[in-house]
Amino acid sequence: MSCTIIVGGFFGDEGKGKIVAHVAHKDKPSIISRGGVGTNAGHTVQVGDKSYGVRMIPSGFVYPGAKLLIGSGVLVDPTVLKNEIKNVGVEGRVFIDKRCGIIEPEHIAQDKASEHLSKKIGTTGTGCGPANVARVNRTARQAKDVPELKEYIVDAAQMLNDAIDRGETVLLEGTQGFGISLYFGTYPYVTSKDTSASQIAADNGIGPTKVDDVIVVFKAFPTRVGGGPFETEMTREQSHELGIQEFGTVTHRERRIGVWDGELARYSAMINGCTIGAITGIDHIDPACYGATEYSQLTPKALEFLKKAEEDIGAPIKLISTGPDVTQIIDIR
Template identity: 80%
Template structure:
């Protein structure tokens, strides 16, 4: 039996989707279940030449032998869910907890019309904040009350815990990043709930004693979309000179790029209870590392970066991403 949580250690966009996909293919879980806020975070997974961007279903869908769940704590937009089920072809594999709250059209309208949220905070306009307000006020619609979702609804915590009782492997997949946690992030420039590993466990109804590993994903060059403090941010000219130019999966806004932040990485690892660290974008540190699948193939420049990062984090780095494609990874677990 193994229950692994995978979360982002910086501001999101760390490459969690790629890490989830790799770990799923190696660890062969029977269930991959999503926690987090809702469809305001996108995950990109590249398999060969095909690139998938999803924001509602777990990014581990690329592993075909797992059932896919959306945990109790997640907000569900039925339209986005339906589109993604058709887009990636997971009908019959995807299930939603009946207690998930629903994002309604009014929530999206409120999100976009609110100048504080849309301009000052820089939210994604997907309705998540207003939907969570309704949830807290106990007036939200739940998935079990939505006819469109009737065939997908199950008791996610019960299914996960029974699978663990049977000795099966489970992956709990987080969204967003530690830096925009409602509790621990750069408030008020944060999302509408906590995003730490503890919250991802709670979102899925899994108690802390059942968690075996917490993989925290860090990016060699952290990025941030939207407003808010970013202590190591570089100018666009500097990032473009390094050949780094990225855009958000959901918003398509150009991501702000920063240098490695060892202080934030250590604090994030502490709050998340990190047991395994993953580093993505090592090919941005040295492009000669692109596509490497063995540690010995890395350059000395990259190895020195990893040694310093591991010292900062205080936890072994056992997953090193060397490119966007799912197979471009070094796994030292």
């Protein structure tokens, strides 16, 4: 039995949702709980011909055997949450910590009206930054103060720690990526809090001694949405020639594409305490790998890339995504 944290190693959009969904189906956790900022992070999970985009509930929702929690460090937009629960069909499985901060309509208005945030930084306009400011100023409402959320309110930290103490498996899901951490990212082009594995544990009330593994997800071709430095960025024409064109789950803005950044991967793995590396998009390194489910199916070109990436990360790469579907993955854990 274990507690595993899954976080993004680059600038977000690494394919964490797909990795979380796969790990959940294989490890069968009793609880999947998310940390992170709030509704500014979107996760896409593809199962067969269905694609789900979620911004509030854990992307591990596709595993039906787990309760779905939102940790106290996460900001909650009640409207987005309730619509998502209904649209995704997870009624009765979702619970939020009583101490979650609330995103108010005025926070969204402030986010969109700020020239600095919306134009220079390139925020998502979901109100998360202003809501976190209100939280720091001790003026924000908490989830327990909102009547329409009453049916979802729990002490998530207590539930998670009790489950771990009973020997159950729990999965903690991060959002966004290391490169936009408020503390370690490309400041000021960052999100409004830390995004590292330590923060995800804290968001859920889990002490560091209770964490068994930290899976850090890296994209073979890292991407970034919005402003900010991107050391290995290629031109849009170059990425299109490679057949790589992606759009943000929340913003729908076209993502900036870059080549592998070994230096950032190494630093990210260090700060996150990476024990297991996950690589997504190996099929962009060599299309012949598309859909592979066995390590033996990987091509020499892909294996050469993975060898270099593993040296950069400094931890074994045990999860390799070979396509968008949750079944298109190699797991050698």
